[in-house]
Amino acid sequence: MRNGRIVALSGGIGGAKLALGLYRVLPASSLTVIVNTGDDFVHLGLNICPDVDTTLYTLAGLANTELGWGRGAETWTFMHALAELGGETWFRLGDGDLALHVERSRRLALGETLSDITAHVAQRFEIDAEIVPASDAPVRTRIATTEGDLPFQDYFVRLRCEPRVRALHYDGALAARPSPRAVAALSGVNLDAIIICPSNPYLSVDPMLAVAGFRDLIMNAAAPVVAVTPLVGGTALKGPTAKIMQELGMPLTPASVARHYEDLIDGFVVDERDAPLASGFPCPISVTDTVMTSLADRERVAQAVLDFARSLRPSPAVA
């Protein structure tokens, strides 16, 4: 069991931190990161997959650590020239980052799958882990707000998460299927653990779980499932998780997140700052410092999560 495969479900930045920790502490070729595609969109005619790209850049060591998104050693000549032309500049695309969107769009137009394209890029980046989109079919998060229905990037980037969320929809999820590599990883006999990264449950994890058949793959997997809290000290370190939970009327506690995943998880990792709130969980918990500032933090949290997962038994499969 100690040399089995680890599957991580991840969104963008927060999730990718733990994914990087796992990548660094695990033996070569034993990590599969299944990544949210609900944020994907077509912009300027280009297919952009923000969470897949963040994961690729993070594991390749190419991420922009100053900005917290995009590529490092980036230039911005394209955006300046686009502004000069009167083009749409609310979604910022670095010159190097653009290569990934152009190349992916070109390959998608030729009929290649997002899975194959992502695997190709991971190989070019010499990443020794699988990075797998949750689905090859389009799933698009749409956010019902007090200001109307909004496509994800309009809500997230253009309007900076300001509208109040009333409900979330994952367009295309019912018609989509898990990508073949996601199915293979989740149904593999040598699966050691499934880890739900500290990503936004509504914006990053639920779009994957909404894909028809995805939830069953997790429930039937022969491995414990552990989720890591996205809340620290009663709030989210980054992003709109806490704001959305409040708007949806959910208590701002780790237990509330754990109950959101209730039928899926066998264990939940709580931040030590929230230990006083550590009650009302539907499953065993582990308390640790989940804040990942340094690379050593990422490795430490990854190891703690793996140790906890390995101490658990998977819940019996549900037919």
Place this chain on the structure above:
Amino acid sequence: MRNGRIVALSGGIGGAKLALGLYRVLPASSLTVIVNTGDDFVHLGLNICPDVDTTLYTLAGLANTELGWGRGAETWTFMHALAELGGETWFRLGDGDLALHVERSRRLALGETLSDITAHVAQRFEIDAEIVPASDAPVRTRIATTEGDLPFQDYFVRLRCEPRVRALHYDGALAARPSPRAVAALSGVNLDAIIICPSNPYLSVDPMLAVAGFRDLIMNAAAPVVAVTPLVGGTALKGPTAKIMQELGMPLTPASVARHYEDLIDGFVVDERDAPLASGFPCPISVTDTVMTSLADRERVAQAVLDFARSLRPSPAVA
């Protein structure tokens, strides 16, 4: 007649030099540059119009004077990142240049015409001249060579014009029509002169003349038509004009080029270095120094061409 409209037919770099000279010596808003689209192609999923872009950049003062193509103050992060991904890098696209291709592709996909998009860009670049694609329908120069049929950019950029040319084809030209602004400019009553820039006759001018109805517009225009030699001292200063003429069995003389345009032109401008070869012309000629190294050269040649054109009477219209 002195304040009428001037129409220049131009390809890329060589033609744009004269177009810039004309732009600078003419009164505001009196120049229309009709530009070759036979070099246009779709690359990396993007609609690229090299001659239109060269003309836009040149008249906007944004051209890369070191490279002789593309934009000045350019960065190349996109190309480096694309190479990292294993993408196609034989056609070099600068980061700023890319904005024009992405924005044009986006607008074409929305159904806008190449003419309207080009006019929009010219306006954004504050160019006080019309820049007009010869046609809004695709015309694609295809080159029959000893190494087989080649799309233009494969011949020109990838194979550096090395294959021997046997014939030229302008795919789509018979189904295409001149763009509305080209029709308006060439059939306007206040047309003062039509100038065929010192561009490659086969690669830059003929793809425009091949568009159904384009040749008639010039022949019926109420203005003299003057062509400027692309040959200086028995060769072309740049590009494959001389090589292609030889491969097609044409004498390397200015008169040979003039006879190529015979039924269209009312006058031909010969370089002073070729004055000894100045016989056998089908029309009046003017001899001047046509080499345009400096900006002052461009203005001087433009003024000489305008003065010559204004001394000519148009040939009677041919029904």
